Amino acid sequence: MSVFDSPVHSCLWEVPISAPQSFKVSGSLALAPDYEEDAPTADVVVPDYLEKTYWWAYVRPWAIRIFEREWLVDLILWGCYKLLRDAALRVFGDHLPGRTVQLSCVYGSLTKLLYAKVEASGGSLDVVDVVKPQLENLQRKLPPGNKVRRLNMDVSKLSLPDASYDRAMLFFLMHEQPRDVREATLREAFRIVKPGGDVLILEFAKPKWWHPLRYLWLPFLAILEPFAPDIWNHEDVSAWLPQPWASRITHREKLFGSFYQVLMIKA
Ligand SMILES: C[S@@+](CC[C@H](N)C(=O)[O-])C[C@H]1O[C@@H](n2cnc3c(N)ncnc32)[C@H](O)[C@@H]1O
Numbered sequence: 570m571s572v573f574d575s576p577v578h579s580c581l582w583e584v585p586i587s588a589p590q591s592f593k594v595s596g597s598l599a600l601a602p603d604y605e606e607d608a609p610t611a612d613v614v615v616p617d618y619l620e621k622t623y624w625w626a627y628v629r630p631w632a633i634r635i636f637e638r639e640w641l642v643d644l645i646l647w648g649c650y651k652l653l654r655d656a657a658l659r660v661f662g663d664h665l666p667g668r669t670v671q672l673s674c675v676y677g678s679l680t681k682l683l684y685a686k687v688e689a690s691g692g693s694l695d696v697v698d699v700v701k702p703q704l705e706n707l708q709r710k711l712p713p714g715n716k717v718r719r720l721n722m723d724v725s726k727l728s729l730p731d732a733s734y735d736r737a738m739l740f741f742l743m744h745e746q747p748r749d750v751r752e753a754t755l756r757e758a759f760r761i762v763k764p765g766g767d768v769l770i771l772e773f774a775k776p777k778w779w780h781p782l783r784y785l786w787l788p789f790l791a792i793l794e795p796f797a798p799d800i801w802n803h804e805d806v807s808a809w810l811p812q813p814w815a816s817r818i819t820h821r822e823k824l825f826g827s828f829y830q831v832l833m834i835k836a
Pocket residue numbers: 616619627642672673674675676677697698699700703722723724725740741742745746750
């Protein structure tokens with residue numbers, strides 16, 4: 570049974586690009602042949618933590634226009650954007666058939682490059698984000714006529730069927746979420762990925778004791794990204810993985826003096 574045949578399909582929708590910014594989203598760009606045009610409406614509410622903490626980085630359309638610059642994201646990631654983007658693409662591999670989902674938008678060229686690999690493999694790519702202007706921004710970065718489905722949903726409560734994807738990617742999402750939302754997001758990721766599929770996580774990590782940023786960056790992080798220091802209190806993100814997945818890590822890599830981590834986990 571395809572994901573679109575299942576009853577949960579009626580909960581799927583894609584952002585109508587011309588819809589008013591009310592977060593009442595309905596309809597579709599009709600990418601799947603059997604998509605129901607009159608899918609029920611659903612409320613997509615920007616979570617409090619995102620609005621309160623990250624309105625200046627992700628929520629306001631003017632903020633998206635400012636931050637959608639690869640050199641700026643690179644600066645924020647201490648010159649490591651390409652290293653991290655390429656690590657994500659390398660660990661996922663070149664052959665990406667079937668269904669891939671990226672849980673939340675990211676600035677820069679990652680999604681465009683991921684889509685190129687997915688398309689070359691004959692697969693499909695969905696990108697989920699709770700902020701509709703983020704999905705509109707993504708569409709501007711993708712090639713004209715692309716078939717990426719943009720799903721306006723909260724990643725911690727996805728209206729997507731169980732075991733419907735072959736792989737999922739979370740690129741620097743978890744450190745921006747309060748612990749309960751982070752754990753709910755991981756549960757959702759493992760619910761929607763098929764058993765034997767892959768979940769790829771890129772995140773901050775606790776830097777080595779000798780890393781200068783361990784002492785210089787933490788105070789700033791605590792102010793700008795209040796949920797991020799919690800990531801540093803744990804050896805790696807497997808601390809938040811529900812069982813049995815915590816013991817199913819197939820790739821673990823630390824980058825830039827352990828400032829960043831890359832984890833691949835079998836669903
Ligand atoms: C993945 S992170 C940022 C990654 C990294 N800083 C970058 O841009 O390269 C930011 C995205 O996550 C989205 N986001 C945060 N919480 C979310 C949630 N609960 N559901 C869906 N999207 C969420 C934000 O709207 C934003 O587009």
